[in-house]
Amino acid sequence: MITIRQIAQEAGVSKSTVSRYLNDGYVSEETAEKIKLVIEKYNYVPNEFARTLKSDKSNFIGVIIPRIDSPSAMSMLDGINRTAREEGYQILISNTDLAVEREIESIYSLMQNKVAGIILIATEITPQHLEAQEAISVPILFIGQNHADVFSVNHDNYAAGKKLASHLLSFNHQTVTYIGVTENDYSIGVERKRGIRETFQEAGVSVTEVMSTFRTKDNYYLALDLLKKPRSTLYICATDNMAMGFYRAAHELGLMVGKDISLAGFGGYAFSEFLTPPLTTMDFHHELVGETAAFNLFAQIQGRDIARESIIAVTFLKRDSVVDNA
Structure with missing residues (x-):
């Protein structure tokens, strides 16, 4: 790729003159035309990041x-x-x-x-x-x-937890395990879990809480242990990514999600509708968040x-990973 120095040499001007031209500074019409012809000849594109470092304005x-x-x-x-x-x-x-x-x-x-x-x-x-x-x-x-x-x-992760739990109550599960993350992550580790726990408890259903990480692989190994002798009929993961680990473990243990166990998550990730069966989850509309x-x-x-805080609404996605336990 041609450099500013080479442009200057071919146009017969100084390097500083080319820099002024590229940064919208003053150069004569005749000089500007010379520089423009060289730039077009070599399809030169300025390095925006380098220009930013030399400028007070950043793009x-x-x-x-x-x-x-x-x-x-x-x-x-x-x-x-x-x-x-x-x-x-x-x-x-x-x-x-x-x-x-x-x-x-x-x-x-x-x-x-x-x-x-x-x-x-x-x-x-x-x-x-x-x-x-x-x-x-x-x-x-x-x-x-x-x-x-x-x-x-x-x-509103507390409200999201309550909303998912409220929908899941209609499936009549009496044994529920929630797979969460560290409480250092207040939104997910505390508020989301609290919404789940309180809503089930208000309906007379106790929730077993298990700590994990966000990583799919960690949840795969966790599920291999939890599902060897399932003590719950419904498992709720703090994210869809975590739930994906449970799908793999269930398959290896000969269990069918949506039949032998029920599974739900949070996130509405694109892959969740392509799992077998598709994952019941809360859509957090992450592109809209961005x-x-x-x-x-x-x-x-x-x-x-x-506003100091903007709250994005969530949507319940009813799919086939949760079965009625009546």
């Missing part, structure tokens, strides 16, 4: 994700990226692999790379997150967690007022 936003293999994060990225392009921005992605300390590092790193704003798909909000927010000079918006001192896009987060971040960048 990049940073997006911090918890895992590259997370279906929900990828769907949110789709929504963020689509909205960013409509606004004339590009995204820089930082993956933390579920490490809170890397979330903090990424905030400072993206700031050093002069992004216009940051969207963080957070696993939790710690004092260090709040300290970083105060220390940087660009807006930051959190997805998936809420706090009085931050701007966020989230779901779009809303990007829209709100750009409003902050432009100095417009937005």
Whole structure:
């Protein structure tokens, strides 16, 4: 690829003159025409990121994700990226692999790379997150967690848990196991679980709670142990990704989901309708979450007022993985 130095040499001008032309600075019409002809000859495309580092104005936003293999994060990225392009921005992605300390590092790193704003798909909000927010000079918006001192896009996870449990009660299961995650993740580890537990308990059904991780493989091994001698007829996983591990384990143990055991999840991930049988779940509309987060971040960048917290509604998807136990 041709460089600015080579463009300057072929056009017979200085490197600084080419830089002024590329950055909309003043050059004479005659000089501009010479530079333009060379650029068109070689199909030169300026390095937007390099230009951003030298400029006070950035056309990049940073997006911090918890895992590259997370279906929900990828769907949110789709929504963020689509909205960013409509606004004339590009995204820089930082993956933390579920490490809170890397979330903090990424905030400072993206700031050093002069992004216009940051969207963080957070696993939790710690004092260090709040300290970083105060220390940087660009807006930051959190997805998936809420706090009085931050701007966020989230779901009402307690209400989502209650809504799923209310629908599942009609299937008459009296033995229920909920597979959750660490309570450090307040939205999913505490609120979602509380909505499930309280709704079943109000109906006189006790819920056995088991701790796991978000990773499909971990839940596969967990399910191999839990399903050898199933003590529940209904298993509810905190995410669809976790439920997928249970499908594999059930198949290997000779159990049929939707017949021998019932299984439900949260998320509405695209793959969930292609499992056999399709997974009963709550659709969290993750692309809309991403779009809303990007829209709100750009409003902050432009100095417009937005709500401190935006809540995205969820939808119950009744499928064939839960059978009536009457």
